[in-house]
Amino acid sequence: MTTATITTTAPPRPSPVRRAIRAWPAWTPYAAAVWSAGYGLLGLLWALGVDGYPFGPGDLPDAREESILGATTAAGVGPWIAGLGFAGAVIALTMARLPAGRARLPARLPARVARVALAGWGWASAFLLVVLVPDQRVLTTVAYTPLALVGIPFGWPPMAYGEFVETVLPWPNVNQWICVFGGLLWAATALAFQRRTASACVHCGRRDAHSYxxxxxxxxxxxxxxxxxxxxxxxxxxxxxxxxxxxxxxxxxxxxxxxxxxxxxxxxxxxxxxxxxxxxxxxxxxxxxxxxxxxxxxxxxxxxxxxxxxxxxxxxxxxxxxxxxxxxxxxxxxxxxxxxxxxxxxxxxxxxxxxxxxxxxxxxxxxxxxxxxxxxxx
Structure with missing residues (x-):
């Protein structure tokens, strides 16, 4: 008489990248705080006269008319960038550390007011950084990149890949993508905060006994x-x-x-x-x-x-x-x-x-x- 040995194989563990993506509600508020503090520091440096201000006179000459900040200067707007950036870092950390549940929000403010104010800052920051600060150059890059990848070997456009990158991604254009990235972090932060303070699952937003x-x-x-x-x-x-x-x-x-x-x-x-x-x-x-x-x-x-x-x-x-x-x-x-x-x-x-x-x-x-x-x- 023989006995059979039954072996079970554990499901494969997800990769570190996938685990990080699944844990986005936990780390995106801190990432938004770091991004805001970093960009606020840049604003402070620009206000103090450090080169690299990507708007106004520091922008591409033929793109300043389309930019919402095309008429600004580092001395005038740099302090605002610094102030909003540092304030955003504090607010993002506050949103990350507030406990879950509606009733546990600060007692000095009505719960609804506190939730709306903090979430409103997050969504307003996301809209500003994703929609208003960037201009048509983001769309141009998305539209022309597939053509360049396929067409450059055949002579259209008549340039090398390195030249194409230099054309579409000078520092003012790269800055727009940096702003879009920061806006996405703020959108994720606001979404996770709304779900957590509404006693919903921070990953999917579903709640018990809720009509969807x-x-x-x-x-x-x-x-x-x-x-x-x-x-x-x-x-x-x-x-x-x-x-x-x-x-x-x-x-x-x-x-x-x-x-x-x-x-x-x-x-x-x-x-x-x-x-x-x-x-x-x-x-x-x-x-x-x-x-x-x-x-x-x-x-x-x-x-x-x-x-x-x-x-x-x-x-x-x-x-x-x-x-x-x-x-x-x-x-x-x-x-x-x-x-x-x-x-x-x-x-x-x-x-x-x-x-x-x-x-x-x-x-x-x-x-x-x-x-x-x-x-x-x-």
Missing amino acids: GWTSRAGAARWGRWAAYAAFLMPFAYAVVRWAWALGIPLTISQEFLDELHRSGMVWAGAYLASFAAAGGVLTLGLTQRWGVIWPRWVLGLAGKSVPRAFPLVFATTVTLALASGGSVILRLTDWSDPAEWAANPLMVLAPWSVLLGAATLGYHLRTRRACRACGRG
Whole structure:
């Protein structure tokens, strides 16, 4: 008679990177505090006369008009950057260290006022750093980088990879990406704080005995579908105009301006952007179609396998943020007293496109999320 030995294999431990990502509610407030203190220190140094102020006279000359800080100086704005940065560091640490639960917030202030004030600072900081401080250069970098990666070996654009990096990422442009990174840290900090002080799971936001309504899978599938279809159509309002220019049709512009675009070759860059935008619009449908969850048959080697959720979420979120910063510039610089100006500008679609794409991305997230690893809800 023999006995069989049964062995069990423990599930593989997640990598350190994955563990760090899953623990984001714990460390993002401290990361936001470090970022704020560091950028506040830069503001102090700029105010004291240290070189490197990336706005106003320190910005690229042809980009100052579009920047919201294009008319500022280091002496005037540096102290504000320092003050807001150091204050943000203190607030982020306060948000990290306040105990969970609604009733445990400081007794001197009503609980709701305290939550709204701290969370409001976090969301306002995120909006300022992600949408208002950056300009169209973030969107330009996102749009032209795929073309450069593929086209440079074939001579378009006619430069080496190093030259392309130097062109799109001088210090003022790098600073904008630094601001976007800080804004994302503040958004994560505010979200984790809201969930923790509402007695919800900080990882997924779910609560016991809570009716999820529009955030349920069924609810998100309904409104997310409409948002995805609308986001799919938005870029074609821009693309049709750019394609018309490439074909020699002066749609919304004068014939003289169109001739100049053809002489300089810029019309073909516009045609590429139009095609890139249209392709992005088509891909948006994946946020509500089956092929956004399961790789379709025409994807060699992956057909029938599950699409990693992070792939569409990261891609769509990146495009959403780039569209939001570019759209804010268009809304700010448009002469709203002249209907002919804003009605004929194909870039007016950027702001509403970012809102619709963001909504479609959120709908995809809510529709496809699984049970929470931390709390087990869902």
